Amino acid sequence: MTPRTPRLFAAALAAGVLLLGGCAEKTSPDTPAAGASGGSFPASVGNLTLEKRPEKIVSLSPTSTEMLFAIGAGKQVTAVDDQSNFPADAPKSDLSGYQPNAEAIAAKSPDLVVIANDTNKIASQLVALKIPVLLAPAAATLDDTYRQLTDLGKLTGHPAEADAVVGKMKDDITALTKDLPKRAEKLTYYHELGPELYTATSKTFIGTIYALAGLENIADPADAGGKSGGYPQLSQEVIVKADPDFVFLADTKCCQQSADTVKARSGWGGVTAVKNNQVVALDDDIASRWGPRVVDLLRTIVDATAKVPA
Template sequence: MPRSLPRALSALPLGLLLTLTACGGDSTDVDTAAPESSASGAFPVTVSGADGELTLQERPETIVSMSATATEMLFAIGAGDQVEAVDDTSNYPDEAPTTELSAFTPNAEAIAEYAPDLVVLSDDLNGIVDALDALSVPTLLLPAATTVEDTYEQLETLGDATGHAEEAGEVVADVQDRIAAAVESVGGEAEGMRVYHELDPSFYSAASSTFIGSIYTMFGLENIADSAPDAAGGYPQLSAEYVVGQAPDLIVLADTICCEQSAETVAQRPAFDTVPAVREGRILEASDDVASRWGPRIADFAESVAGVLQG
């Protein structure tokens, strides 16, 4: 099972796995201008990932990112000029040097052809970490976040690893401030309201134990996936009857790109016209990418949630 996705996702269809990592050509209007580099941080530096400690003797100048989220982080902290290549799911920002390197069937030799002095991954698929180690390619494995704090820690780790510690700190502070402001803007109005997060039209959802679920918890929302029979894995498959019966006050669609779902298609589903979220127009048509990655754009997502809750 990939270490960047919860164990429960091993049962999900491949199409949904693609949705959860990078299924779209999203063009969310976000300020991606990287802060000016201060070349902060002294080398050598030692950083830690899920694959252990990594010591970098010099600032890496040829980075390969095999993670769509890591790509977003690297560009956000000002390390974009050091990124030589990214995997085929890294579609943001536009200037990311997307290649045919497969995120799901990574090939060590193909990655090594770029002569990277750092490879950042979110999964150890096909034993890619050991394969790159055998080729003496430095790797940093940063798995999928389960909490917002994981996002901040990974940004700081990448800042240290790339010589952009100061910029990474600024990005973290900005994301924290924006999320706090989004939550504060709603106040206690959302306390106790129910949310349904849709990953695909077959009603896979995300419980509070997941990264995206933790965002809803900040707003005081009750996640209907938490009481599902198999919610322990974090990503239960619900049913139309269950969702309607739970009467969510907010529906978040994270399948707008992959599966062309919208407020209109939801309203056309049998019995969904009785759901408070449908009746009262509280349906967030989110970008699949923004709603599935744990990079800096989580602030955009939190602000979108706040906007819908505010009406």
């Protein structure tokens, strides 16, 4: 992991969120399944219409890969990008979602390609090759996640399964948040994207998940003008002065950060999160995606904060 990687990662996240406003497809009501393949075809999402169920899907988004397998469309997925590592049996390839190559994608003979970013105008390149493309950009809210699951369910012939996944996510989130302790003051947190101290504010998707757990983000004042797109870089002095109750590390895999490495940082020994052993290691992948495993992330956050007396 190079020192610049966290910056690039934060920039990519911000770009994905910015893309959401103009590119997300609208979901139409699902039609009950008909026939062995499930679903009803032709199926349309926004301007994209598929005449029949796709059987050679290429996913260039780790989140979309997770969604496709979660809704039962895994057997239709014939190739995924080099960052898609869940589930383990996803057909990983050398295709890149960051630098997509139309010719390499076309060589897989896909009948549907799912992308998270329209880098290098890859969507129009694929359309010119008569390859259907669905843009499923970074979610800004949980409703965006639910919409993408529903869209994928409709386009792949698994509307009922997609509805079931969405329903379970909603039920699980309700169960996790309905009995949160009533606190006179909200617990505060710092979410770390990388050791360069890039973070995410409450305006981001990840920020909304922490808000569900009733936490207050120390990074919000740093992006009051919105210049960083919700992903500001903080200084050690700002973090130490804010004295967060919790530090959540989303850079444990990429950058080998841990409670011990945080404690060893200059000036961090007196931070409440460090003193009270409330530095929480997250799974980088789960913390950077917006699919069904968001529930696992919320559960980790809720379980960690539940240990603090109200």
